[in-house]
Amino acid sequence: MTAPRRVVIGEDDVLLREGIARVLALGGFEVVAEAGDADDLLRKGMAHRPDLLVADISMPPHRGDDGLVAAIDVRRQRPDTSVLVLSQFYEERYATELLADGAEGVGYLLKERVSNVDEFVDAAIRVAEGGSALDPEVIARMLGRRSKRKSIAALSPRELEVLAAMAEGKSNRGIAGDLVISLPAVEKHITRIFGKLGVDAVDTEHRRVHAVLTYLRER
Structure with missing residues (x-):
């Protein structure tokens, strides 16, 4: 129990x-x-x-x-x-x-x-x-104040799966295990997600958080 x-x-x-x-x-x-x-x-x-x-x-x-x-x-x-x-x-x-x-x-x-x-x-x-x-x-x-953010509609089905797992609080290793893909593949998908959602590398706030927030808002 x-x-x-x-x-x-x-x-x-x-x-x-x-x-x-x-x-x-x-x-x-x-x-x-x-x-x-x-x-x-x-x-x-x-x-x-x-x-x-x-x-x-x-x-x-x-x-x-x-x-x-x-x-x-x-x-x-x-x-x-x-x-x-x-x-x-x-x-x-x-x-x-x-x-x-x-x-x-x-x-x-x-x-x-x-x-x-x-x-x-x-x-x-x-x-x-x-x-x-x-x-x-x-x-x-x-x-709302970040008009440059883009929609999750731009993501591929696999990228959506990765982002959904991120929204559940899973680590990169956990995502790799759940989706049965390699850790480097997860990292590449996440990099593409950031790019498609307009979450820049120079963003002063947490990129992963903003990607997840975008997902939660649109879902």
Whole structure:
């Protein structure tokens, strides 16, 4: 029998925190710890080694981006910990910081749009398993100002398969195994994907993230 996914929840609103805990527990997660401020979230995220850390971006003590900073700190020290952040509003700086190291095991959802319990649980499971869950509004805003981005319609069927696997958070080696192709072939496909989508090598932001965002937006 597979052990339940372990989750730590960071949210200063007690009722909301308990609601998230109950929903995730019913969804098959084991809630191993809850935190009401960023410092406690960091401590518990490190101590309990969860599969998933769910955090509000704005938390005490300063109610700025304390929750996000704590979540990113946990992830960088324990890369096997997936992170799903919740926010009252979209802030590109937050999304960019969260996605700086890639979209694998990362989620960014806007609280006002999390209205379906099943969809929230599905997003949490997907992120915990190494995939990504990005609010459509976040994707649209991150990509909307980049008119030079091109459509996935320009990709070949094989390139679409590779990009879909990237969107699931799979590594190049994982993609090669799933598609039964060589690692160099995967790397060549990804290079072509970047070129066809207009994700330049000199792009100052993460190319893989933007390719995945384009895929998620159009799918």
